[in-house]
Amino acid sequence: MPAHETSVPESRPALPAKQRIRQAFDQAATTYDAAADVQREVCDRLADCLIDSGLAGDPGAILDAGCGTGYGLRWLERHWPQARLVLVDFAPAMLAAARARNDQAMLICADIEALPLADRQFDLYWSSLTWQWNEPRRCLAEAGRVLKPGGVLAVATLGAGNFPELRHAFAELDTYSHVLTVASPEQLLADCQAGGWTVKVWQRQPVRRHYPDVRTLLQGVKATGAREVEQRRPAPFSRSAWQMMTTRYEQLREVDGLPLSYDVIWLIATR
Numbered sequence: 001m002p003a004h005e006t007s008v009p010e011s012r013p014a015l016p017a018k019q020r021i022r023q024a025f026d027q028a029a030t031t032y033d034a035a036a037d038v039q040r041e042v043c044d045r046l047a048d049c050l051i052d053s054g055l056a057g058d059p060g061a062i063l064d065a066g067c068g069t070g071y072g073l074r075w076l077e078r079h080w081p082q083a084r085l086v087l088v089d090f091a092p093a094m095l096a097a098a099r100a101r102n103d104q105a106m107l108i109c110a111d112i113e114a115l116p117l118a119d120r121q122f123d124l125y126w127s128s129l130t131w132q133w134n135e136p137r138r139c140l141a142e143a144g145r146v147l148k149p150g151g152v153l154a155v156a157t158l159g160a161g162n163f164p165e166l167r168h169a170f171a172e173l174d175t176y177s178h179v180l181t182v183a184s185p186e187q188l189l190a191d192c193q194a195g196g197w198t199v200k201v202w203q204r205q206p207v208r209r210h211y212p213d214v215r216t217l218l219q220g221v222k223a224t225g226a227r228e229v230e231q232r233r234p235a236p237f238s239r240s241a242w243q244m245m246t247t248r249y250e251q252l253r254e255v256d257g258l259p260l261s262y263d264v265i266w267l268i269a270t271r
Contacts, residue, residue: 018111021133022091025068028225029093032069035223038207042264043072043128046156053200053268055152059083059123063146065112065139066130070098076126077102086122088112091225113138120148131157132182137191144195144271153197153269159185159204161263169214169249173241180226185265192269201268210257214246217258 025032050056060083062076067087077085085105089095095107110116112127113134125143136157143153163179170178185204192199211217237245249258 025091025225031223159263
């Protein structure tokens with residue numbers, strides 16, 4: 001069966017932040033795979049968490065919410081080759097890259113906060129490093145809506161302690177937000193419990209990388225689309241501002257280089 005692509009009209013104008021997120025990931029589609037080693041590590045660990053939870057079972061229908069270029073797809077289709085796979089992403093270029101990995105899955109270009117999908121049709125909701133770009137509470141509600149009773153939620157996302165080194169470097173530079181603001185992990189866990197989810201796996205651990213210099217670090221972040229999109233500066237950095245920022249970052253240099261820490265949460269739940 002050939003791939004299906006559905007473009008769903010938005011019921012209301014997209015928020016400016018969402019438009020910028022989409023643009024950032026569209027622009028990163030061609031560089032993403034080469035730069036996304038952290039994303040691959042996080043996705044691989046999500047797979048391990050799911051298997052270790054004992055909840056993997058034999059899902060007949062799987063939703064990959066925020067599939068990106070489709071890295072997680074390879075693991076899903078290898079473990080459950082007979083499952084019906086539905087991939088959702090709202091960056092068209094990312095979705096096109098995912099299509100190149102699998103011409104059988106259904107592809108839908110849509111916002112995971114408002115899935116254009118019927119209730120109670122999936123056995124497994126899978127999402128790796130996507131919820132942080134959205135409102136997690138809305139994502140959780142949509143996951144609960146499209147999952148069958150007893151369905152499994154498998155999510156990797158970022159916590160409020162993400163990129164502390166960048167926060168330090170930019171702290172005295174200006175009043176703009178240079179690091180994505182993310183809901184606290186405690187709030188996400190509370191929302192799960194309040195929503196009737198039984199949490200089987202809850203892990204929080206930093207994933208770190210080192211870079212030779214600030215420019216290389218920022219280029220690596222940009223190559224995966226994970227750049228700050230909430231509050232853009234009206235003009236590029238001046239030479240003095242750039243020097244101030246790099247000087248502050250150099251204060252954090254370690255033996256292996258300049259560190260960058262991802263605050264990662266892995267969640268497996270059912271209800």
